[in-house]
Amino acid sequence: MTDAELALFHDSLTRCTSHPQFLERFYALFVASSAEVRHKFSRTDFQKQRRLLQASFYMVMLEADGKPEGAVHFERIAALHSQAHRDIPPRLYDLWLDCLVHAVRESDPQWTPETERLWRRMMANGIAIMKARYHAEAEPHKPQTSGIAAPREMP
Numbered sequence: 001m002t003d004a005e006l007a008l009f010h011d012s013l014t015r016c017t018s019h020p021q022f023l024e025r026f027y028a029l030f031v032a033s034s035a036e037v038r039h040k041f042s043r044t045d046f047q048k049q050r051r052l053l054q055a056s057f058y059m060v061m062l063e064a065d066g067k068p069e070g071a072v073h074f075e076r077i078a079a080l081h082s083q084a085h086r087d088i089p090p091r092l093y094d095l096w097l098d099c100l101v102h103a104v105r106e107s108d109p110q111w112t113p114e115t116e117r118l119w120r121r122m123m124a125n126g127i128a129i130m131k132a133r134y135h136a137e138a139e140p141h142k143p144q145t146s147g148i149a150a151p152r153e154m155p
């Protein structure tokens, strides 16, 4: 992505998130789109979920700008969504993206077809990582090892 495209995405994201209803609308569309999606979110705290997704969009920008923090974030959430954890099948990502661009179209007053193409391109890499990791075995919250041996228990 070029700096100009990143700036356009950032501006659209800012316009969308200045509407408190943006991510509420996105999740309403997404859970209405399929019983399987509804089931996956049956025990979700949506206030927290919206906050985490909003933070994720900033990671999308870092990832698109080639910054390692963005890639690390996507590897972590890919493991969380994998078959071994939340078990999110790859086909649900296309639905996710369609619902997201629908909510963007409703929330960004400066929306044009180019805005939609930009959002789709911005999300494409992260989605590709998440789909590819569906069968991965990785632990999403594996604690960091310090390399220092734990003290031995006294006899």
Ligand code: HEM
Binding pocket: 036, 037, 040, 041, 043, 044, 045, 049, 052, 053, 056, 077, 080, 081, 086, 088, 092, 093, 096, 123, 126, 127, 130
């Ligand atoms: C690129 C697309 C997606 C992004 C960026 C994304 C982002 C996130 C983030 C940031 C979290 C919170 C992670 C944490 O706890 O630290 C999350 C949780 C979750 N996501 Fe996704 N997600 C995506 C696609 C999907 C899809 C397609 C589904 C399908 C149903 C889904 C279902 C879930 C569920 C069930 C949780 C856990 C909710 C809970 O804690 O109850 N996600 N997602």
